[in-house]
Amino acid sequence: xxxxxxxxxxxxxxxxxxxxxxxxxxxxxxxxxxxxxxxxxxxxxxxxxxxxxxxxxxxxxxxxxxxxxxxxxxxxxxxxxxxxxxxxxxxxxxxxxxxxxxxxxxxxxxxxxxxxxxxxxxxxxxxxxxxxxxxxxxxxxxxxxxxxxxxxxxxxxxxxxxxxxxxxxxxxxxxxxxxxxxxxxxxxxxxxxxxxxxxxxxxxxxxxxxxxxxxxxxxxxxxxxxxxxxxxxxxxxxxxxxxxxxxx
Ligand SMILES: [Zn+2]
Numbered sequence: 001x002x003x004x005x006x007x008x009x010x011x012x013x014x015x016x017x018x019x020x021x022x023x024x025x026x027x028x029x030x031x032x033x034x035x036x037x038x039x040x041x042x043x044x045x046x047x048x049x050x051x052x053x054x055x056x057x058x059x060x061x062x063x064x065x066x067x068x069x070x071x072x073x074x075x076x077x078x079x080x081x082x083x084x085x086x087x088x089x090x091x092x093x094x095x096x097x098x099x100x101x102x103x104x105x106x107x108x109x110x111x112x113x114x115x116x117x118x119x120x121x122x123x124x125x126x127x128x129x130x131x132x133x134x135x136x137x138x139x140x141x142x143x144x145x146x147x148x149x150x151x152x153x154x155x156x157x158x159x160x161x162x163x164x165x166x167x168x169x170x171x172x173x174x175x176x177x178x179x180x181x182x183x184x185x186x187x188x189x190x191x192x193x194x195x196x197x198x199x200x201x202x203x204x205x206x207x208x209x210x211x212x213x214x215x216x217x218x219x220x221x222x223x224x225x226x227x228x229x230x231x232x233x234x235x236x237x238x239x240x241x242x243x244x245x246x247x248x
Contacts, residue, residue, distance in 0.1 A: 027067065033210050037077070104140045166211070
């Protein structure tokens, strides 16, 4: 059940039985020579939509550009300033709350978003905390898909070596499962990319010339992606159930 595929009467009917909505949130940024620009948004979207289907929970449009300034030395990367992202998240949340949504489950696909999302939640809560209005309050939850119960074990099973930190075989497998025709091949040298700190965009490209950090994404395959998605969906469905029932 996806918001952009419903009519307004269908949304009105939905709100009579549930106040919960899942919002996939990610990034549009380089993911090495074989990874798709949309990897972080696609992972959250694929898992989120499937989980919404299984749990009977509405899924919002994907918030698909995030915090990616450190990837800007690679063509195609798009980024929001933290202040822009906070403002946009607040407006998304206010719009949904205006119609009666009370539980926003933000399924995140990008580690670089975490700090800004946390700040956005503070901004979203700020108005309620300073008002005298009683009654149900908006509740936001952030979940990083790779930290869901069962997902790490599944990823390690397929990729015990070369998972790394960026352009990982796990996330790229999820996108290859979702878009098998978009699979890419490229010579990777070295086979496993180096690890190191992340600073600004130029420094990133100097340290990690092909965009990968610590990973060997040549291992990525749709079959692994299917299993990783299945594990993540199971966990999200479970969390949506308890999150929807929690008292504000
Ligand atoms: Zn990623």
